[in-house]
Amino acid sequence: MSEKKLLITNNMPLDKLQQLATKSVDLLETILDNSSIPLPERAEIALRILDIAQSAEGNIQNPITSANSNIVAPPTSKIPKxxxxxxxxxxxxxxxxxxxxxxxxxxxxxxxxxxxxxxxxAIQNKNNFTDSSVHNKSSNKVKKFRQSSVLHHKFYPEIATSVQNKVLNILPSVLEKLNHANFSTSNIVIQLTAHNDGCFYTIHSDANTEMTATREMTYVYYFYQEPKSFSGGELVIYETKVEGNNLSKHNDFKVIEPRNNSIIFFPSRYLHEVLPVSCPTKAFENSRFTFNGWIRREDGSIIDN
Structure with a gap:
């Protein structure tokens, strides 16, 4: 393995190595989506490529954080772990x-x-959407826990980058207004999600498993065709009781309207849900669409919240 790693890093152009590293990060975010490939095999492939990329980390920067290192990221960004x-x-x-x-x-x-x-x-890629998955639910239980469809950002790289950069640029202001401690950003995950008639997402936390532990801030950007052809789909954020690694609902909650062209930020640990959507036409183009995802902190960051 070590000889192969040395050969690749010495002969491969840096831009190609960066592409491989970026694709590996994407794979780590979506390894649970393709159940036809055994999970251990997919994880091993991604980790090996990242391991190769680490050997050149002094010369490569994360494509999102390096462009904005004066905002949140440390002076020298590295390929994140x-x-x-x-x-x-x-x-x-x-x-x-x-x-x-x-x-x-x-x-x-x-x-x-x-x-x-x-x-x-969103509308032109209707046939490229796939059923949503859940990190901590087996495939036969997902439909009882979540119903929606997602589109991988390889189908919309330009608008994905625009949204990611805008999220990163506004992050310092968001953290200040939420009175949330600063953290070093490792990457910003993005996916395009569609909720049509009957879709929902039951109560959950975005950062309650080993795979999701570095998700620090969740964002949801809402967009849809006007006039609006659906109802429901509100986001409910719950006051959350933390006992060790266990999370439970407490007394208070807020119901947030999915206003067109608005974005929501909240800490990823909070329990929240998406209420059922009613879309009488059932037409895909009338769905409640979102760009949603998570801002990950660098592994080992100390967060005081």
């Missing part, structure tokens, strides 16, 4: 505490032309 030490990342979270509902909604997030592009991408 995306498999967190879960026991370490939760070592400061073992005491019982209550997380009060905390979120920020920003209207008119994208420019009108970008909004139009997002709608065009």
């Amino acid at each position: 995306f498999i967190p030490n879960y026991s370490q990342s939760t070592s400061n979270q073992n005491q019982s505490k209550i997380l009060p509902v905390n979120y920020l909604q920003i209207d008119n997030f994208l420019e009108p032309q970008q909004l139009e592009t997002a709608l065009t991408v």
Whole structure:
């Protein structure tokens, strides 16, 4: 393995190596989506490529954080390590505490032309959407837990990059308004999700498994065709009680309207759900669309919240 790694890193152009590293990060985010390939095999392939990329980390920067390193990222960005030490990342979270509902909604997030592009991408890629998956649910239980469809960002690289960069640029202001501790950003995950008639997502946390432990902030950008042809689909964020690694609903909650061209930010650990959508026409183009994802902290970051 070591001889092969040396050969590849010495002879492969840096731009090609960066592409492989980026694809490996994508694979780590979606390894549960393709059940036809055994999970251990997919994970091993991705980790090996990342391991190769680490040997050249002094010359390569993360494509999202390096462009904005003066905002959140440290002076020298590295290829991030995306498999967190879960026991370490939760070592400061073992005491019982209550997380009060905390979120920020920003209207008119994208420019009108970008909004139009997002709608065009979603509708034209109707046949490329696949059923949503869940990290901590077996495939035969997913439909009881979540119903929606997702589109991988390889189908919309330009608008995906625009949204990611805009999210990163506004992140310092978001953290300040939420009174959330700063953290070093490893990457921003993005997916395009469609909720049509009967779709929902039951109560869950975005950061309650070993694979999701470094998700620090969740964002959801809403967009849809006007006039609006669906109802429901509100986001409910719950006051969350933390006892060690266990999360449970507490007393308070907020119901958030999915306003067109608005974006929501909230800490990923919070329990939340998407209420059922009613879309009488059942036409895909009338769906409740989102760009949603997670801002990951670098593994080992100390978060005080």
